[in-house]
Amino acid sequence: MAKNNNKPYIDRVHSWGRISSVTALCALLMFPVAICLYLDVSPDIKFILQGLLKLIPTYWTVAVVEVLVYTPMLGAGGTYLSFVTGNIANLKLPCAINAMEGAKVKANSEEGEVISTIAIATSSIVTTAVLAIGIIAFAPFLDSFTNSPLLQPAFKMVLPALFGALGAGYFIKHWRISFFPIIVMVATLLIPGMGGTGASTLLFIGIVASVGGALAMHKLGWLDNVKE
């Protein structure tokens, strides 16, 4: 332990993160194992593989892209925690960005690392608590709550509300580099047959357009007067 404490914080985070990823993976895999043992059943592997074949090409590719894209943004601790607890694009990442903006720290600093980890850990704990409370205590009424005709539009519009509010801060600060990627993505969606492109594919296109556009503007000197 003493040896571990001598390591820089970031290296310790990577050690904890690796252990947590592996142990979380084991815990996750134990879930279907435990269900099989508890119910005393053994599902046919052929059907499991059939189901997986539909998911793996998309999900595993997205997993690689997500690890590549999100790791620099979430910081080390935030990355490990986010990939264990999930809901990264729609919850953990915006939450971390919001907290770093609020604390006025940069994602690539040690302060950013700390704030991002605190934000994501808090978000995970709150999500787990909300789910647990909702399921254990609220389950009998939840059906009517989520299907309430009055509240339905709010649940359906959670993504535009979330990303609109999150984007506002960026549009004020970085309006020059904001237009191009959004135009590219809207244009992509307008191509016949591409209207249903999922957010995971679209965000990859968006990130390439955004970084490429910003780099071109930077090289052309259009961003020379922009303050950090």
Add this chain to the structure above:
Amino acid sequence: MDGTFNNGSLGLYLIAGAVILFVLAQSVFFLVKAWKQGKKLGLDKSKLRNAVTSSALFTIPSALSVLATVIALAPALGLVIPWVRLSVIGNLMYETTAAEAAMEAFGHEGGIANAVTDPTVYAGIAWVMTLGICFSLIILPFLAKPLHKKFMAASNKEKPAEDTPADGKKKRTIGEFINKFATPAIFIGLIGAFIARAIAGQGSTKTPEELDGAGVLSVCTLAVAVIFSIVLELIVKKLKLTWLEPFIMPIGMIVAMIAAIVLYNVLPNGIALIEWRG
């Protein structure tokens, strides 16, 4: 075991609870470690507290929509599998698809609208949903550290400098770009994907559903979220209400969701239901 079974039995809840408690413990561990490190770095306690409170507030509306996904899957699978799947790695967007794919493979008819009564199929679905989503945890231990180190090295390699060389031309280096613009550009690309979908995305063609594609309500909700947040940010800056800054985003989001409810009920003759891409 044969015939139907209870997908909400205490045993299944205990299995789910054990997995979720394990993940919860990890979050608490990282929170404590980061908090201690924040204090070591001299970060103001109020900054750390603000990060916790604003993140908690920020999370509640989204967590409720995660809960809604759990409930949406409950008619077919009960609460246990969706609860675990949405608590560990799960994602609002993926889980329904994964459940559908698994049910199809096991020949379960009626998709997520029909209850799974065969315990073997139930267990099989748990396997497919788990294995389908777990790949990131397999590669993360190998990729996260080198990726993170590379990014940090690239970010810190060249600090932005007021470098005006002898020829009078300002040098615009990749290092400067990475340091100043790469992260905001990546974030804007990500945020923009969801904004673009709210403007021009098509809803599901397989299961036609109200309000799942871009239309009047999605654009209005988006506009309210953006405009309200910008106005609030300007007010906060003008009146120097720094304590309110971390809450601009969650407040903007909640106001936009309330606006969606109001517009849906106030706009005449189904205008709110208009979706230009279907």
